[in-house]
Amino acid sequence: MSHANPTLQPSASNRKTWLLVLLFLVLTAAGLAYVKWWPYYGKALTAADKHSIGGSILKGAGADHALSVWQSSLDYAQAYFKAIWKAAVLGMIVGSMVQVLLPANWLLKVLGRASMRSTLIGGVSSLPGMMCTCCAAPIAAGLRKQQVSAGASLAFWLGNPLLNPATLIFMTFVLSWKFTLLRVAFGLLITFGVSYAANRFEAPRAMAARLSERLPAAEAAPRQGSLWVAWFKSLFKMAITLVPVYIVAVLALGVLQSFELPNWLHGGLGAILFFAIAGTLFVIPTAAEIPIIQSFLSLGVSAGPAAVLLVTLPAVSLPSLLLVSRAFPRKVLAFVTLSVVVLGILCGFVGELVL
Numbered sequence: 001m002s003h004a005n006p007t008l009q010p011s012a013s014n015r016k017t018w019l020l021v022l023l024f025l026v027l028t029a030a031g032l033a034y035v036k037w038w039p040y041y042g043k044a045l046t047a048a049d050k051h052s053i054g055g056s057i058l059k060g061a062g063a064d065h066a067l068s069v070w071q072s073s074l075d076y077a078q079a080y081f082k083a084i085w086k087a088a089v090l091g092m093i094v095g096s097m098v099q100v101l102l103p104a105n106w107l108l109k110v111l112g113r114a115s116m117r118s119t120l121i122g123g124v125s126s127l128p129g130m131m132c133t134c135c136a137a138p139i140a141a142g143l144r145k146q147q148v149s150a151g152a153s154l155a156f157w158l159g160n161p162l163l164n165p166a167t168l169i170f171m172t173f174v175l176s177w178k179f180t181l182l183r184v185a186f187g188l189l190i191t192f193g194v195s196y197a198a199n200r201f202e203a204p205r206a207m208a209a210r211l212s213e214r215l216p217a218a219e220a221a222p223r224q225g226s227l228w229v230a231w232f233k234s235l236f237k238m239a240i241t242l243v244p245v246y247i248v249a250v251l252a253l254g255v256l257q258s259f260e261l262p263n264w265l266h267g268g269l270g271a272i273l274f275f276a277i278a279g280t281l282f283v284i285p286t287a288a289e290i291p292i293i294q295s296f297l298s299l300g301v302s303a304g305p306a307a308v309l310l311v312t313l314p315a316v317s318l319p320s321l322l323l324v325s326r327a328f329p330r331k332v333l334a335f336v337t338l339s340v341v342v343l344g345i346l347c348g349f350v351g352e353l354v355l
Contacts, residue, residue, distance in 0.1 A: 017103050020227075024101040029128075031090045036130045040166035043287075047173040056295040057083070057288050058257055073254035080250055083285035087135040092242070095138035096234035099145055100227060111143065111152040114199035116192075122152030123191045126159030130167070132286040133316050134246065136160035137323035138238055144327035150202045154195035154336060157324065161314035162187035167287040174290050178355055179310060186311045186347045194339045201331040242323050249319035253283050261292070261309075267302030272348035275305045276341045279312030283320070289313040307351020312344035 047053050057079055059072065081088075098107075111118045122143075129136060140157035144150075161167075162183070172180045261278055265271045284292070292313065293306045321333055 020101045021103070024097050027097065028094050031093065032128060032130070035086045035090050036166070040130065044166065044169050044173075047170045051174055052291070052294070053170050053174060053287060054291055056291045057284060058261060058292055058295075069255055072257065073251055076254035076257055077247075077250050080254075080283065080285060083288070084132060084135060087131055087286070088246075091131060091135040091138045092235060092238050095140075095142035096231055096238055098139060098142035099234045100231040102146070104146055107143070107146045107148055111148040114149050114151055114202065116151075116196055118149050119151040119155045119192055119196045119199075122148070123155035123159040123163070123195065126156045126191075127163060127165060129156075129160045130164045130286065131160040132284070133157065133161045133314065133320040134283060134323060135286075137320045138242060141238070141242075141324050141327040142234075144324075149199060150328060150332050151195045151199040153327070154198055154332070155191050157320075158195060158315060158336075159187075159191040161286065162191055162311075164286065164314075167290070167314070170287050170290055174294060176355075179293075179307075182307060182347060182351060182354070183310050186343055190311070190315060190340065190343055194336060194343075197339075198332045198335055201329060201335055241326075245322050246319055249322055250283055253281070253318060257282070265305065266300050267304060271302070271305040272308055272345055275308040276312055276344040276348065279309045279344060280316060280337060280340050281318045282313060283317035284313055286314075302352070303355035304348040304352035307355060308344045308348035310351070311347045312340055315340045315344075 043053055057076070059075060059079075111122055126136070129139070131139075136157050140153045143153045143156060168180050168183065171183060261275070261282060265274060289309055293309055296309070297303075297306055316337060321337065325333065
């Protein structure tokens with residue numbers, strides 16, 4: 001009776017694993033180059049030359065009657081989805097590829113623990129993505145389905161909009177280096193500090209016990225079935241689950257845009273508190289906080305409320321929270337949301353002093 005050489009099987013398995021990882025990296029890099037990196041290169045040149053990256057996406061309801069409010073909502077949703085649809089599609093593709101192409105045992109070992117190391121890796125991994133909070137949400141959800149820890153997944157999700165290198169470059173040219181430094185400081189605090197602290201809401205002992213059980217199973221479990229079928233199923237399930245919620249939430253916020261972020265609320269403690277809550281819930285495309293803040297400053301809004309929006313607008317939004325609601329425990333999302341509001345208020349107070 002002939003027997004297969006057992007030493008050849010791990011080698012073949014390792015080659016397949018590395019090929020799948022390479023495929024993931026190539027496809028993700030190609031998508032980011034087309035959707036993010038190349039367009040942002042041109043946008044950076046525009047920002048340096050004109051000290052502007054375009055007008056504010058907020059047009060206001062201008063509503064004397066209900067029809068204008070609904071029209072404002074449709075106009076906002078149209079402008080928003082026109083700006084983000086490519087990145088949203090890419091986010092779902094990458095989020096589904098995470099579940100199919102990346103080895104589960106590697107993700108568990110590197111990102112599965114409630115440690116600062118896993119959180120740091122998750123946050124640093126977000127830097128090339130340059131996505132808004134909603135477009136990064138499907139990837140964070142995909143990481144969670146692969147049993148990545150809350151801290152690492154949150155750091156990836158929050159780091160995408162808050163530490164976006166392109167946004168920081170635009171901000172320096174359009175607003176000032178002071179805004180950029182303030183954004184970096186609070187972005188680091190939220191991305192790494194809040195994300196790491198959120199691990200406490202996931203019962204670390206129970207998670208460590210589950211991790212010790214999952215690692216051997218993940219290492220032993222072979223890939224079964226067609227890779228493409230598995231990827232399509234993952235993408236289809238993600239799309240039918242997330243897209244309807246996304247559209248409805250954006251339309252709802254479009255109705256309320258003129259009430260959530262009123263440019264007539266110029267300054268003071270009331271404005272800081274109001275903008276902290278409204279900015280946390282409102283949804284914007286990548287870097288849209290820059291022209292919003294620029295337009296508000298030109299209308300006489302003081303530095304404090306502007307600094308609040310610097311943090312709260314990009315960090316999270318009601319749609320993005322809904323998109324990841326099945327991936328994280330409610331306590332984790334409540335903690336993150338409250339943290340963004342509180343740190344947004346703190347950023348507003350600091351902004352009043354230094355901007």
